[in-house]
Amino acid sequence: MSARERFDVVVVGAGPSGSMTAKFAARGGARVLMLEKRQEIGTPVRCGEGISKAWLPECGITLDKRWLAHEVKGARVISPSGYEFKVSEEHAGNEVGAVIERDEFDKALATDAAKAGAEIRLKSPVVGLLRDNGKITGVKVKALDRSYEVEAGCVVAADGFESQVGRWAGLDTIVAARDITSCLQYRLTNIDADPDYCEFYLGSCAPGGYLWIFPKSDDTANVGIGVQLYKLKQKGATKQYLDSWIARQPRFNKGRPLEYVCGGVSVSAPLEKTIMDGLLIVGDAARMIDAITGGGISNGCRAGKVAGQVLAECAQSKDFSEAALQKYERGWRDILEEGLYRDWLAKEKLTTLSDEDFDKIVSALAEVNIDKLSVHAILQAIQRKYPELVKTFEDLL
Amino acid sequence: MGKRHPVLDVDKCMHCGACVGTCPPNAIYLNEVILDFNDKCTMCKLCIRVCPVGALGE
Numbered sequence: 001m002s003a004r005e006r007f008d009v010v011v012v013g014a015g016p017s018g019s020m021t022a023k024f025a026a027r028g029g030a031r032v033l034m035l036e037k038r039q040e041i042g043t044p045v046r047c048g049e050g051i052s053k054a055w056l057p058e059c060g061i062t063l064d065k066r067w068l069a070h071e072v073k074g075a076r077v078i079s080p081s082g083y084e085f086k087v088s089e090e091h092a093g094n095e096v097g098a099v100i101e102r103d104e105f106d107k108a109l110a111t112d113a114a115k116a117g118a119e120i121r122l123k124s125p126v127v128g129l130l131r132d133n134g135k136i137t138g139v140k141v142k143a144l145d146r147s148y149e150v151e152a153g154c155v156v157a158a159d160g161f162e163s164q165v166g167r168w169a170g171l172d173t174i175v176a177a178r179d180i181t182s183c184l185q186y187r188l189t190n191i192d193a194d195p196d197y198c199e200f201y202l203g204s205c206a207p208g209g210y211l212w213i214f215p216k217s218d219d220t221a222n223v224g225i226g227v228q229l230y231k232l233k234q235k236g237a238t239k240q241y242l243d244s245w246i247a248r249q250p251r252f253n254k255g256r257p258l259e260y261v262c263g264g265v266s267v268s269a270p271l272e273k274t275i276m277d278g279l280l281i282v283g284d285a286a287r288m289i290d291a292i293t294g295g296g297i298s299n300g301c302r303a304g305k306v307a308g309q310v311l312a313e314c315a316q317s318k319d320f321s322e323a324a325l326q327k328y329e330r331g332w333r334d335i336l337e338e339g340l341y342r343d344w345l346a347k348e349k350l351t352t353l354s355d356e357d358f359d360k361i362v363s364a365l366a367e368v369n370i371d372k373l374s375v376h377a378i379l380q381a382i383q384r385k386y387p388e389l390v391k392t393f394e395d396l397l
Numbered sequence: 398m399g400k401r402h403p404v405l406d407v408d409k410c411m412h413c414g415a416c417v418g419t420c421p422p423n424a425i426y427l428n429e430v431i432l433d434f435n436d437k438c439t440m441c442k443l444c445i446r447v448c449p450v451g452a453l454g455e
Contacts, residue, residue, distance in 0.1 A: 162414040162417040164417075174421055175419070182449050184450065229447050232446040235445050235448070235451045239449060239451060262450060263414060264416075264417075264418045264447055
């Protein structure tokens with residue numbers, strides 16, 4: 001048997017968070033291996049594909065026609081009775097502005113990682129961890145032609161919602177049922193949707209979540225739903241909610257599907273702990289998804305950049321201990337934690353609201369012509385008109 | 398004697414992993430297109446509810 005390979009950093013999962021970590025670690029001089037279990041990076045897509053453009057420069061990502069499907073002017077938020085308010089894209093948060101081809105986006109980020117020097121292997125599921133005295137020292141890989149072990153200074157768990165690596169390592173990554181959303185989306189073509197706006201429908205059409213229409217071109221859009229697991233009572237309910245809503249939309253009468261997308265999304269607070277000796281968790285696996293929007297790409301990329309930079313330093317000093325990785329734990333929390341907790345608390349309140357409440361809120365926001373979609377600004381606007389409705393939210397103000 | 402866990406309809410499964418990330422005891426294994434249960438399943442049925450397309454049942 002040949003000697004084990006050794007890398008400074010082994011990234012498990014080649015989504016955006018993994019590729020960003022790999023890119024910045026490799027750029028800083030670390031020897032990096034990124035392992036992807038699937039046969040192709042970026043597929044199958046599991047994403048609504050809406051992002052904002054504001055955060056791309058800080059992550060070193062340039063807009064590219066290969067993955068930019070469509071640009072929108074903003075978002076329309078629609079209540080159960082049809083009240084709506086609009087926000088322009090620069091104020092609409094992290095998930096509005098561009099609708100992307102996620103499969104191409106992921107490949108572009110992996111290309112950046114490769115150009116920075118990271119090695120990539122596909123069809124290479126990690127099936128276990130190597131340990132030495134409680135410390136994580138590498139991974140077991142089951143590849144096409146052989147099973148093998150790779151030693152790593154640090155293993156990066158970038159394995160998404162399914163997040164096996166963190167669990168194997170012994171970190172608490174379990175998400176409560178009330179903090180999980182079941183999602184289904186059809187890419188529909190031959191439809192009559194508004195190509196200038198991403199649309200969000202609130203209320204009992206999508207209990208504890210929302211329905212979305214993200215245009216990918218003039219005649220095609222991602223039409224999807226997220227429903228809080230807590231509110232799903234019987235088998236297949238998510239699909240029934242989406243299908244019955246689409247059936248009530250005349251503009252989708254002639255709509256035909258090009259793609260089905262489904263998956264689970266965490267809408268929780270982030271993990272309490274994302275590091276241990278020789279291991280780091282990033283992105284969806286670290287529960288960095290925004291609990292209001294369900295968006296995770298920007299947060300994962302921003303945390304991945306921090307992770308990669310810290311890991312490059314660790315590789316220099318050959319120290320991947322939990323103490324050395326604290327810089328990552330602090331770094332991503334400085335950028336993301338406050339917003340993640342605030343939106344998680346706000347989500348907890350929003351999931352208790354009735355259709356009448358949503359009508360009041362959206363109509364109040366329509367009147368004041370709000371152009372900044374922050375939880376704080378929204379609550380202030382509602383408070384002026386329906387102080388009793390904001391009573392339960394007051395601790396967020 | 399068969400193990401007790403939800404039953405998968407392989408024709409409906411889209412291999413999205415929603416059940417895998419939801420499962421509290423980590424009893425579901427998914428590798429691309431193969432989904433399987435191990436003996437840690439407690440029949441909490443969260444996977445049946447979370448499956449967006451109704452591929453899991455009792």
